[in-house]
Amino acid sequence: MLVFEKSRPGRGCTLFPPCDVDVVTPSDKDKRESELHLPELSETEISRHYTELAKKSRGVNDGFYPLGSCTMKYNPKINEDMASLPGFTEIHPLQPEHTVQGCLEVLQTVEKYLCEITGMDRLTVQPAAGAHGEFTGLMLIKAYHESRNDTKRTKIIVPDSAHGTNPASATMAGYSVVSIPSSADGCVDIEKLKAVAGDDIAGLMLTNPNTVGLFDKNILEITKIVHDCGGLNYYDGANLNAVMGVVKPGDMGFDVIHLNIHKTFSTPHGGGGPGCGAVGCKKLLADFMPAVLVEGDAEKKFVKPKHSIGEMKAFYGNFLVVVKALTYIKTLGKEGIPQACKNAVLNANYMMDKLKDIYTMAYDQICMHEFVMSLEDLKRKTGVSAMDIAKALIDNGMHPPTMYFPLIVHEALMVEPTETESKETLDDAIAVFRKLYEQAQKDPEALHMAPVTTPVGRLDEVGAARNPVLRYKWK
Amino acid sequence: MGKYIPNTDAEQKAMLTEIGFSSFEDLFADAPKEVMLKGELNIPSGLSELQVRKDMTKIAEKNVIFPTIFRGAGAYRHFIPSIVKSVITKENFLTSYTPYQAETSQGVLQSIYEYQTMIADITGMDVSNASIYDGASGAAEAVAMCRERKRKKALVSALAHPDTIATIMTYCHGNGMDVEVVPAKDGLTDVEYIKKHIDQGTACVFVQHPNYYGNLEPAREIADITHEAGARYIMSVNPISLGILKSPREYGADIAVGDGQPLGLSIAFGGPYIGFMSCTDELVRRLPGRIVGETHDAKGRVGYVLTLQAREQHIRREKASSNVCSNQALCALAVGVYLSAVGKEGLKEVATLCMSKAHYMAKELEKIGFKPEYKTEFFHEFVTVSDVSSEKALKALEDNGILGGYPLDDKRILWCCTEVNGKCCIDKAVSILKEVK
Numbered sequence: 058m059l060v061f062e063k064s065r066p067g068r069g070c071t072l073f074p075p076c077d078v079d080v081v082t083p084s085d086k087d088k089r090e091s092e093l094h095l096p097e098l099s100e101t102e103i104s105r106h107y108t109e110l111a112k113k114s115r116g117v118n119d120g121f122y123p124l125g126s127c128t129m130k131y132n133p134k135i136n137e138d139m140a141s142l143p144g145f146t147e148i149h150p151l152q153p154e155h156t157v158q159g160c161l162e163v164l165q166t167v168e169k170y171l172c173e174i175t176g177m178d179r180l181t182v183q184p185a186a187g188a189h190g191e192f193t194g195l196m197l198i199k200a201y202h203e204s205r206n207d208t209k210r211t212k213i214i215v216p217d218s219a220h221g222t223n224p225a226s227a228t229m230a231g232y233s234v235v236s237i238p239s240s241a242d243g244c245v246d247i248e249k250l251k252a253v254a255g256d257d258i259a260g261l262m263l264t265n266p267n268t269v270g271l272f273d274k275n276i277l278e279i280t281k282i283v284h285d286c287g288g289l290n291y292y293d294g295a296n297l298n299a300v301m302g303v304v305k306p307g308d309m310g311f312d313v314i315h316l317n318i319h320k321t322f323s324t325p326h327g328g329g330g331p332g333c334g335a336v337g338c339k340k341l342l343a344d345f346m347p348a349v350l351v352e353g354d355a356e357k358k359f360v361k362p363k364h365s366i367g368e369m370k371a372f373y374g375n376f377l378v379v380v381k382a383l384t385y386i387k388t389l390g391k392e393g394i395p396q397a398c399k400n401a402v403l404n405a406n407y408m409m410d411k412l413k414d415i416y417t418m419a420y421d422q423i424c425m426h427e428f429v430m431s432l433e434d435l436k437r438k439t440g441v442s443a444m445d446i447a448k449a450l451i452d453n454g455m456h457p458p459t460m461y462f463p464l465i466v467h468e469a470l471m472v473e474p475t476e477t478e479s480k481e482t483l484d485d486a487i488a489v490f491r492k493l494y495e496q497a498q499k500d501p502e503a504l505h506m507a508p509v510t511t512p513v514g515r516l517d518e519v520g521a522a523r524n525p526v527l528r529y530k531w532k
Numbered sequence: 533m534g535k536y537i538p539n540t541d542a543e544q545k546a547m548l549t550e551i552g553f554s555s556f557e558d559l560f561a562d563a564p565k566e567v568m569l570k571g572e573l574n575i576p577s578g579l580s581e582l583q584v585r586k587d588m589t590k591i592a593e594k595n596v597i598f599p600t601i602f603r604g605a606g607a608y609r610h611f612i613p614s615i616v617k618s619v620i621t622k623e624n625f626l627t628s629y630t631p632y633q634a635e636t637s638q639g640v641l642q643s644i645y646e647y648q649t650m651i652a653d654i655t656g657m658d659v660s661n662a663s664i665y666d667g668a669s670g671a672a673e674a675v676a677m678c679r680e681r682k683r684k685k686a687l688v689s690a691l692a693h694p695d696t697i698a699t700i701m702t703y704c705h706g707n708g709m710d711v712e713v714v715p716a717k718d719g720l721t722d723v724e725y726i727k728k729h730i731d732q733g734t735a736c737v738f739v740q741h742p743n744y745y746g747n748l749e750p751a752r753e754i755a756d757i758t759h760e761a762g763a764r765y766i767m768s769v770n771p772i773s774l775g776i777l778k779s780p781r782e783y784g785a786d787i788a789v790g791d792g793q794p795l796g797l798s799i800a801f802g803g804p805y806i807g808f809m810s811c812t813d814e815l816v817r818r819l820p821g822r823i824v825g826e827t828h829d830a831k832g833r834v835g836y837v838l839t840l841q842a843r844e845q846h847i848r849r850e851k852a853s854s855n856v857c858s859n860q861a862l863c864a865l866a867v868g869v870y871l872s873a874v875g876k877e878g879l880k881e882v883a884t885l886c887m888s889k890a891h892y893m894a895k896e897l898e899k900i901g902f903k904p905e906y907k908t909e910f911f912h913e914f915v916t917v918s919d920v921s922s923e924k925a926l927k928a929l930e931d932n933g934i935l936g937g938y939p940l941d942d943k944r945i946l947w948c949c950t951e952v953n954g955k956c957c958i959d960k961a962v963s964i965l966k967e968v969k
Binding site for chain 2: 090515
């Protein structure tokens with residue numbers, strides 16, 4: 058039942074004291090006339106309402122969540138505690154600098170650590186999410202070419218295996234997108250890249266390891282081809298968990314990078330945000346960075362980069378998310394960062410190895426932190442699709458992997474276990490996958506019906522889009 | 533060193549062996565030798581939880597927490613009911629992903645659907661999205677929504693928040709729209725300027741109300757001028773003000789945006805906050821970001837899904853209406869809980885308290901020589917001019933644990949009051965200022 062249907066006139070919480078000064082209200086020209094319908098509820102009812110909704114939600118805390126490309130690792134509890142310290146939550150963003158030295162230290166330290174991990178020279182945490190970071194990075198590339206009066210560069214190269222945000226961000230930055238097909242091994246097709254590299258190319262956007270979970274062997278050649286034609290290399294950090302502490306994107310030839318702090322650095326996804334899409338860059342782009350950067354040692358202060366692209370949003374980013382990331386990096390340190398990465402890769406390879414005798418792997422070779430299965434054969438033989446398996450996993454206590462992505466693999470299921478899962482959890486998940494494979498041969502009908510243990514079954518998404526009902530309406 | 537890896541070293545080794553590898557290095561065989569990191573990262577060693585807690589607490593203590601704040605300018609300290617934190621720290625919400633798997637995410641989806649309904653209700657608009665990063669980026673997305681093949685110019689009021697204007701500029705530099713800033717006149721957006729500069733190439737007019745100085749704009753008049761020219765009208769509003777001020781719909785807006793921070797989110801050095809966006813039915817398919825809709829399953833049970841995804845980047849790629857993927861879902865949850873807790877009467881109450889306290893403070897300040905710069909009506913922020921330098925005045929307050937208004941220049945200060953500022957604290961601030969020469 059919706060919160061509005063639980064509302065009863067006259068109920069409520071006692072939150073505010075009586076007014077201790079003369080009451081002032083707007084004059085008629087600005088006075089609200091339309092009625093408000095916000096619910097009227099006691100605190101008991103509100104509390105129970107949201108507890109009920111919480112029961113119908115599923116987080117990493119509820120169990121295995123191998124959602125490929127999303128890095129659903131465990132979210133340490135101390136991160137939340139540190140982000141709740143009043144010394145962070147009660148600070149106004151426009152306080153004088155000498156009263157926010159702690160906040161500046163957080164920003165400066167995070168910048169230093171993340172630059173070291175990624176091989177970049179400067180870093181901003183202003184962008185609020187990965188896609189926001191992509192847009193920021195592309196605006197840096199644009200500012201760079203503009204500063205050189207190199208205005209003929211109107212195109213960004215994006216592989217067809219890329220996240221949808223890459224081409225969408227390129228369009229927002231005013232670029233046209235050159236999509237290049239992947240080669241048979243799922244990596245960048247060098248010949249196709251060479252064919253499009255020219256003096257109209259502003260840059261390349263690349264995820265490495267890529268979205269099929271493979272480290273591109275030719276990475277140095279790829280970034281060189283782009284540099285040689287005068288373009289810059291953009292690193293989509295969605296998969297940084299697979300290389301952090303082991304390889305630095307800066308050493309692979311990338312000039313600008315975004316990180317998904319809410320993936321790699323353990324901050325929770327919150328049902329879709331808030332995240333943080335930190336953007337790092339090499340020296341040649343540092344003067345164009347957005348917003349402000351922190352300088353100084355004993356006395357820290359904000360400094361505006363010389364030729365800044367401006368603001369991406371208000372203030373300094375999702376600051377409390379940054380506090381959580383700093384807590385995490387301090388905890389892991391120089392030993393723990395590579396160890397997390399290596400175990401993420403180990404867990405993925407372990408699961409892949411234990412499934413590849415029955416499930417078809419899109420690319421049967423060493424994977425990085427995730428692997429992609431193609432259920433095309435299974436579907437042809439039994440009628441059971443990637444969707445059916447995904448939904449049946451829910452009935453078996455697991456969150457499904459990412460489905461139908463990347464687009465270049467048919468009937469794709471993309472599995473990313475992360476390093477924070479134990480061998481038993483992986484073994485249990487493997488057993489479930491194997492059981493469902495058997496079931497697909499014997500009783501495919503049952504899988505078409507899944508899930509059956511959830512409050513609702515599969516929902517009519519086509520109907521939802523055709524006749525959108527996007528809000529409750531009062532009678 | 534801290535870690536969150538359950539498997540022991542011995543278990544890790546056994547797993548490696550079991551799948552045919554002799555070491556971790558084997559797993560990275562595809563990476564060229566020359567890019568592999570040699571040696572360690574140049575960051576400190578990892579720490580125990582106890583040490584990290586001490587470290588982070590020490591950093592937090594280097595900040596000054598002001599018990600009393602009269603500064604707004606885009607970030608507002610309001611009272612946050614305890615129920616808000618109690619709900620948003622529930623792990624099922626906190627640690628869940630974007631609700632792509634609807635059957636196992638009905639709670640998150642319903643909470644967003646309720647949030648959308650509440651935003652539509654307070655703004656008076658037909659539909660709302662599931663949130664955007666903050667008020668400034670929401671404003672920039674709204675401007676981009678209005679673009680037509682022959683309409684590429686945005687008229688943006690100079691009295692929007694400076695970060696909002698700057699963000700609109702950044703986005704428009706990307707997408708190729710032209711931004712023309714409408715100057716201020718006597719603390720309000722210059723309506724005559726809009727009349728002169730609006731034309732067939734104008735996509736939208738953007739106004740903040742109450743504006744950056746807290747003043748109430750001639751919002752209805754601007755709506756009429758905008759619509760007469762065939763352009764769209766975007767209003768950025770303070771959500772608390774909607775308890776007593778006309779909704780953007782009542783003023784004639786096509787799109788309403790704003791920052792939802794005042795609705796249950798702490799000031800937190802600037803974030804995370806939340807951008808809300810709502811619009812008329814006509815524009816729904818241009819709305820960026822996630823949208824939740826109601827539907828049903830095969831048995832007829834009502835459920836909620838992410839919908840109208842044909843607008844979005846993962847389907848449309850370079851033709852998408854926006855690149856938004858992650859948004860501020862947990863903040864939307866906080867807003868939903870806050871609005872449920874205050875209810876329709878509470879929102880009026882808190883808005884009235886804010887407006888009344890600000891007017892009281894303005895009156896008291898005027899008595900001691902901090903005169904209101906403008907004669908216009910205002911909500912809970914206002915600008916004073918005085919002979920005393922802003923720096924001196926604010927320093928005197930700071931020495932008494934009070935964060936005064938935001939200095940606009942050496943003589944002008946932008947003040948803000950909310951329901952948390954009691955009369956006694958206002959009186960105290962005024963008495964301190966009275967002594968500043």
